[in-house]
Amino acid sequence: MNDVQISWPNKDLTLYASGLTDYQWVDPKHHTLSNAPELVNHSSSCGSSNSNLVIIGDGLDAIDALVSKTDALTGGIRLLYIDPPFNTQGSFRQYSDSMKRSMWLSMFQDRLLAIKPHLTQDSSVWVHLDDSEVHRARMVMDEIFGEGAFVASVTWQKKTTRDSRAAFSTNHDTILVYAPSGPKKWKTSRNLLAKDEANLQNRDNDPRGPWTDAPFTAPGFRKAQQYDILSPSGEIKRPPRGRSWYATEPTFQSLLEDDRIWFPKNGAGSPRLKLFPHQLRGLVPFTVWGSADVGSNDDAKRHLLDLFPEREVFDTPKPEELLERIIHISTNPGDLVVDLFAGSGTTAAVSHKMRRRWITVERIVDTALEFAIPRLNAVVNGSDHGGVTKQASWKAGGYFEVLQVIPRFGSLGRGNSAAAVSQKVKELTHHEASATG
Numbered sequence: 297m298n299d300v301q302i303s304w305p306n307k308d309l310t311l312y313a314s315g316l317t318d319y320q321w322v323d324p325k326h327h328t329l330s331n332a333p334e335l336v337n338h339s340s341s342c343g344s345s346n347s348n349l350v351i352i353g354d355g356l357d358a359i360d361a362l363v364s365k366t367d368a369l370t371g372g373i374r375l376l377y378i379d380p381p382f383n384t385q386g387s388f389r390q391y392s393d394s395m396k397r398s399m400w401l402s403m404f405q406d407r408l409l410a411i412k413p414h415l416t417q418d419s420s421v422w423v424h425l426d427d428s429e430v431h432r433a434r435m436v437m438d439e440i441f442g443e444g445a446f447v448a449s450v451t452w453q454k455k456t457t458r459d460s461r462a463a464f465s466t467n468h469d470t471i472l473v474y475a476p477s478g479p480k481k482w483k484t485s486r487n488l489l490a491k492d493e494a495n496l497q498n499r500d501n502d503p504r505g506p507w508t509d510a511p512f513t514a515p516g517f518r519k520a521q522q523y524d525i526l527s528p529s530g531e532i533k534r535p536p537r538g539r540s541w542y543a544t545e546p547t548f549q550s551l552l553e554d555d556r557i558w559f560p561k562n563g564a565g566s567p568r569l570k571l572f573p574h575q576l577r578g579l580v581p582f583t584v585w586g587s588a589d590v591g592s593n594d595d596a597k598r599h600l601l602d603l604f605p606e607r608e609v610f611d612t613p614k615p616e617e618l619l620e621r622i623i624h625i626s627t628n629p630g631d632l633v634v635d636l637f638a639g640s641g642t643t644a645a646v647s648h649k650m651r652r653r654w655i656t657v658e659r660i661v662d663t664a665l666e667f668a669i670p671r672l673n674a675v676v677n678g679s680d681h682g683g684v685t686k687q688a689s690w691k692a693g694g695y696f697e698v699l700q701v702i703p704r705f706g707s708l709g710r711g712n713s714a715a716a717v718s719q720k721v722k723e724l725t726h727h728e729a730s731a732t733g
């Protein structure tokens with residue numbers, strides 16, 4: 297156990313969903329998987345363990361129901377990405393973002409605790425937050441996964457416009473990355489970022505094609521790597537002070553014969569190593585991610601407006617490019633990606649385009665029916681041409697099922713009962729099918 301802990305009222309109780317939007321603390325002794333909530337399948341096809349799933353309901357209820365009633369999690373979760381309400385004490389068009397702090401912390405803790413046993417050995421957990429709760433969330437994650445599981449805190453530039461009325465114009469969110477196996481082990485299975493091949497050039501018409509270059513030096517003093525190199529312009533070159541050449545003299549000679557050494561400045565510069573695409577190692581990700589590389593909140597909104605021009609915009613969508621990078625780093629095709637706070641369905645849409653399996657959970661029925669499900673229909677039927685469709689070479693295909701988990705406590709009201717939602721899902725599927733013809 298960590299010697300410093302975060303505490304809050306009712307931390308040792310479990311925060312279950314109650315009704316449509318409320319929560320209720322319950323002594324975990326009285327509620328186990330044996331009284332897991334009811335899971336209703338609204339799709340015509342019926343549940344294989346490989347199905348992609350949209351689950352309408354609360355994340356903790358969904359995990360309990362999946363574990364006790366299906367084998368959907370038996371292969372393990374490779375990536376958990378969550379973008380929960382940040383607890384900004386504000387309110388968005390689609391959901392309220394104001395919870396008592398103790399309740400928010402229990403909500404966060406209990407859903408992570410429930411997911412933890414279903415993570416694979418090489419999994420990672422990415423938690424997207426802003427400054428409202430991120431420092432407390434990190435302490436909670438230290439407790440759940442251990443301080444040694446912390447990998448990185450990624451700063452994402454979410455916008456480029458300035459708020460001139462604020463004390464500081466906040467333009468970033470934070471994404472906490474934890475790997476239960478620890479960063480050293482996880483590093484051996486995660487993917488590097490693709491090197492930007494736009495920087496390749498063929499400055500000497502090499503028949504092997506375009507190349508990039510790197511200094512022919514290495515840090516530190518190594519005796520066998522200290523020798524004179526004669527440049528084509530006739531100058532003697534020596535390694536800079538405190539450094540050595542990248543390789544010993546015999547290796548340098550064979551690289552030179554193989555036309556792998558480049559002297560810039562018309563032959564007067566220091567030697568550099570030519571690197572062809574197959575020799576380029578991918579890039580280790582930085583912890584600061586700019587919106588020019590991975591999109592901004594506004595880019596995500598524009599994509600949704602293209603998909604649903606007649607709807608009010610979804611307030612807090614994340615750009616597909618951001619999720620593409622996260623999913624690329626942490627998973628391979630066929631792996632299972634889980635998001636317990638679907639919103640407009642970005643994680644599922646990108647996972648689908650990148651051929652990962654996915655499960656996504658959204659509590660607000662209208663958000664699922666108006667954004668996530670129609671968006672995922674568009675991905676499946678090939679009518680979503682935005683986001684990372686081109687990057688992922690996505691055309692169309694695959695399928696998903698829509699389930700609903702009925703909370704243990706409170707009432708959903710008639711408009712959101714299983715029967716009512718089932719009817720709405722069928723209308724949606726029917727409407728989509730006739731729209732795509």
Ligand SMILES: C[S@@+](CC[C@H](N)C(=O)[O-])C[C@H]1O[C@@H](n2cnc3c(N)ncnc32)[C@H](O)[C@@H]1O
Nearest residue numbers: 354355379391613614637638639640642658659
């Ligand atoms: C910040 S948004 C997620 C946005 C999403 N990443 C996207 O790109 O569209 C948070 C979402 O979590 C949903 N939510 C809040 N509490 C939830 C819970 N307990 N279980 C499932 N979903 C929840 C909200 O309704 C909201 O749609």
